[in-house]
Amino acid sequence: MSKQSLGSLLIGMLIGVAVGVYLGWVQFPVEYTNSSMQALAPRYQDEYTVMVSEGFLVDRDINAALQRLAVLGKENTPDYVQDLTERYISQSNFPAIPSMVALSEAMGRLTPLMEVYRLPPAPTPTPFPAQ
Amino acid sequence: MARSPRARNGIRWLALLIGLVLGIGAGLLYTWEIDPVIELNTAPWQLNPAARENYVIAIALSYARNQDLTLAFDRLRAVAPDRNVWQLVADIACERHRSIQIASNSDIIVMRALEQLYRSQGATGCADGQYPTPAPIVFMTPTPTSTPIVPVGPQATKTPTPDLPTPTVPPPVATTPPTSDRFILARVQSFCDAQLDGVIEVRVFDARGQGLRGVPVQISWGGGQREQFYTGLKPGREPGYADFLMERGRSYQVSVPGLVSEPRSIEAIPCEAQRDGQTVTVTTSYWINFQQQAN
Numbered sequence: 001m002s003k004q005s006l007g008s009l010l011i012g013m014l015i016g017v018a019v020g021v022y023l024g025w026v027q028f029p030v031e032y033t034n035s036s037m038q039a040l041a042p043r044y045q046d047e048y049t050v051m052v053s054e055g056f057l058v059d060r061d062i063n064a065a066l067q068r069l070a071v072l073g074k075e076n077t078p079d080y081v082q083d084l085t086e087r088y089i090s091q092s093n094f095p096a097i098p099s100m101v102a103l104s105e106a107m108g109r110l111t112p113l114m115e116v117y118r119l120p121p122a123p124t125p126t127p128f129p130a131q
Numbered sequence: 132m133a134r135s136p137r138a139r140n141g142i143r144w145l146a147l148l149i150g151l152v153l154g155i156g157a158g159l160l161y162t163w164e165i166d167p168v169i170e171l172n173t174a175p176w177q178l179n180p181a182a183r184e185n186y187v188i189a190i191a192l193s194y195a196r197n198q199d200l201t202l203a204f205d206r207l208r209a210v211a212p213d214r215n216v217w218q219l220v221a222d223i224a225c226e227r228h229r230s231i232q233i234a235s236n237s238d239i240i241v242m243r244a245l246e247q248l249y250r251s252q253g254a255t256g257c258a259d260g261q262y263p264t265p266a267p268i269v270f271m272t273p274t275p276t277s278t279p280i281v282p283v284g285p286q287a288t289k290t291p292t293p294d295l296p297t298p299t300v301p302p303p304v305a306t307t308p309p310t311s312d313r314f315i316l317a318r319v320q321s322f323c324d325a326q327l328d329g330v331i332e333v334r335v336f337d338a339r340g341q342g343l344r345g346v347p348v349q350i351s352w353g354g355g356q357r358e359q360f361y362t363g364l365k366p367g368r369e370p371g372y373a374d375f376l377m378e379r380g381r382s383y384q385v386s387v388p389g390l391v392s393e394p395r396s397i398e399a400i401p402c403e404a405q406r407d408g409q410t411v412t413v414t415t416s417y418w419i420n421f422q423q424q425a426n
Contacts, residue, residue, distance in 0.1 A: 007141075007142075008145075008146035012147040012151040012152075012154060013154035014150075016152060016154015016157070016158060017157055018154070020157060020159045022158075024158060035182070036179060037182045037185060037186075040173050044174065044175055047206070048186060051192060051193035054193040055188075055195070055196065055244075058195045068185060
């Protein structure tokens with residue numbers, strides 16, 4: 001191969017790589033359609049956690065809530081719930097706070113910051129007096 | 132010396148082209164396989180089926196708590212932008228029912244939450260009515276029974292009655308969950324069906340998503356004309372169902388007593404539907420759902 005041909009090939013390859021990288025990263029990036037919850041965008045992960053906390057207020061089943069949150073793949077779920085709750089409190093995200101505080105409390109993570117947002121405890125059935 | 136036409140300006144075009152193709156191939160191999168865009172901002176619609184199910188369950192549980200239908204719809208739309216979201220919920224409930232994923236009280240609550248969400252919007256599935264909400268317990272006040280008449284014997288002498296404290300009657304216990312007389316307009320959706328020519332299908336649900344029979348539905352149209360009909364009178368249809376046939380070209384408003392939402396006008400406009408492989412023009416039909424608000 002002559003020097004001229006080799007030079008042309010190299011120039012072509014350089015331009016081609018640049019075009020290929022642009023196409024692959026910018027114009028037509030890989031689009032995932034079979035993703036896990038762990039890959040969910042942070043704002044959706046937060047929203048999912050709030051929904052789970054509202055579900056916890058419906059069924060009061062902390063194990064079910066922990067199972068539902070486990071799919072997010074956080075290293076320490078109670079830590080994550082506590083951080084998110086405190087973040088919502090600091091951002092005054094009022095609609096999400098009561099349920100998140102209830103979930104944090106059920107996980108044993110009720111911090112002084114959360115105290116004022118505690119919901120009144122759910123009524124418990126009164127046992128019948130022994131006859 | 133004369134130059135070759137393929138080597139004008141010192142460039143060999145064939146070699147350049149080959150280089151370009153090889154370069155693009157290498158670039159795409161690198162960006163799609165070796166170092167693809169890192170998956171960070173996945174939206175709910177990109178989730179795999181199991182994760183999508185988890186997400187929808189969380190939406191249903193959240194709706195069971197806050198009863199915010201618009202919010203639930205927006206969230207479901209993010210999961211399935213290209214399909215009927217209510218049917219998606221019904222399908223997930225059906226799948227869970229079929230695969231017997233119901234092992235705990237929480238699972239039953241999930242099924243009820245899913246059903247409450249999709250049935251209020253007119254979707255149906257194989258889990259319909261499989262996990263009914265238990266009826267509220269009603270404490271009946273015992274009715275006094277008649278005391279048998281004892282034959283009268285010798286007249287008893289009157290014993291002085293000791294002073295006893297007057298027994299206090301405990302206040303009655305509210306046993307049924309409070310429901311309001313307020314309704315919201317939960318759904319207005321047009322559809323075009325060759326078999327239904329301009330029909331308004333009205334469904335009225337209580338706060339738990341159960342159809343309400345006997346609710347008066349008022350419909351008004353141009354020139355101050357109005358008509359009233361009741362839910363639950365159509366044989367073979369669900370309790371909260373009623374329908375009305377529109378005249379093409381008119382504009383209608385449908386309402387129920389206690390409606391707190393703004394009533395929406397619907398137009399009986401023509402639309403095209405398929406019948407026996409042929410396109411026919413019929414009048415647009417509508418699904419309109421009302422839902423009672425919980426107190």
